[in-house]
Amino acid sequence: MPDPSPRGATPPRPPRASLRTSVVWEVLRDALDRRAEATGGETLDILDTGGGSGSFAVPVAQLGHRVTVVDPSPNALFALERRAAEASVADRVRGVQGDVHGLFDVVERDGFDAVLCHGVLEYVDDPAEGLRNVVAALRPTGVLSLLAAGLGGAVLARALAGHFTEARQALADPAGRWGDADPVPRRFTAEQLTGLASDAGVDVGAVHGVRVFADLVPGALVDTEPGALDALLRLEAAVAELPAFHSVATQLHVLGVKHR
Numbered sequence: 001m002p003d004p005s006p007r008g009a010t011p012p013r014p015p016r017a018s019l020r021t022s023v024v025w026e027v028l029r030d031a032l033d034r035r036a037e038a039t040g041g042e043t044l045d046i047l048d049t050g051g052g053s054g055s056f057a058v059p060v061a062q063l064g065h066r067v068t069v070v071d072p073s074p075n076a077l078f079a080l081e082r083r084a085a086e087a088s089v090a091d092r093v094r095g096v097q098g099d100v101h102g103l104f105d106v107v108e109r110d111g112f113d114a115v116l117c118h119g120v121l122e123y124v125d126d127p128a129e130g131l132r133n134v135v136a137a138l139r140p141t142g143v144l145s146l147l148a149a150g151l152g153g154a155v156l157a158r159a160l161a162g163h164f165t166e167a168r169q170a171l172a173d174p175a176g177r178w179g180d181a182d183p184v185p186r187r188f189t190a191e192q193l194t195g196l197a198s199d200a201g202v203d204v205g206a207v208h209g210v211r212v213f214a215d216l217v218p219g220a221l222v223d224t225e226p227g228a229l230d231a232l233l234r235l236e237a238a239v240a241e242l243p244a245f246h247s248v249a250t251q252l253h254v255l256g257v258k259h260r
């Protein structure tokens, strides 16, 4: 994870966690830096919808920005409060209980420079409506960071684990689920995610494949082979933007900007 930023330093994460977050973090941090430059302000107002315990909200606050986290889970908000306090950014992180469908019961429309929606569309009742609300919380030209489970990554993972029928089931299922025991309620293709973002009023700027290889390689190799984690992180960064790999990524990240 995160290198120190010009606006504030962020602490190193456990090495394995960086495999889950590094591609998204790099893309997001660049986008926030550009937004801060464009608005002529050091401090941005950021909304993290379904931000959970703050795995992104807290590092974003450590960059010097003000972050509001909206999440339905009281436990997650409690963990967020603790994490923000431990990172000495409690004054810049606000947790609010709420959900994307009733977003404007708890935050204002057109009020944020950037909105994160990471790992949430999989769980909401109506992803199109949820994302329209997320985008409506942005100021014109504000930044959308959207991360969701990719269909192809799940198909590949089930097949490589020898669960061929489940892999085929995920392909055939409209929600991309491999069976009743699948813990993820919905997955997306890159086309579906960019379509949802465009329909919500966002100009899509970039799509990245996240965790293309990370979930497929043996953990012991990454943990014990000298230099393997760094090499894998560099490989993930190299393939993230290549469209050919989007169709097999565990997650897909869409970065865009709200229409004026």
Ligand SMILES: C[S@@+](CC[C@H](N)C(=O)[O-])C[C@H]1O[C@@H](n2cnc3c(N)ncnc32)[C@H](O)[C@@H]1O
Binding pocket: 049, 050, 051, 052, 053, 055, 056, 070, 071, 072, 073, 076, 098, 099, 100, 101, 117, 118, 119, 120, 123, 124, 125
């Ligand atoms: C997989 S976690 C992702 C947490 C965080 N965004 C991250 O990337 O680490 C999904 C989060 O979405 C929240 N969530 C579930 N349904 C939601 C809804 N309708 N609106 C907003 N958040 C929701 C959950 O409480 C949980 O914190």
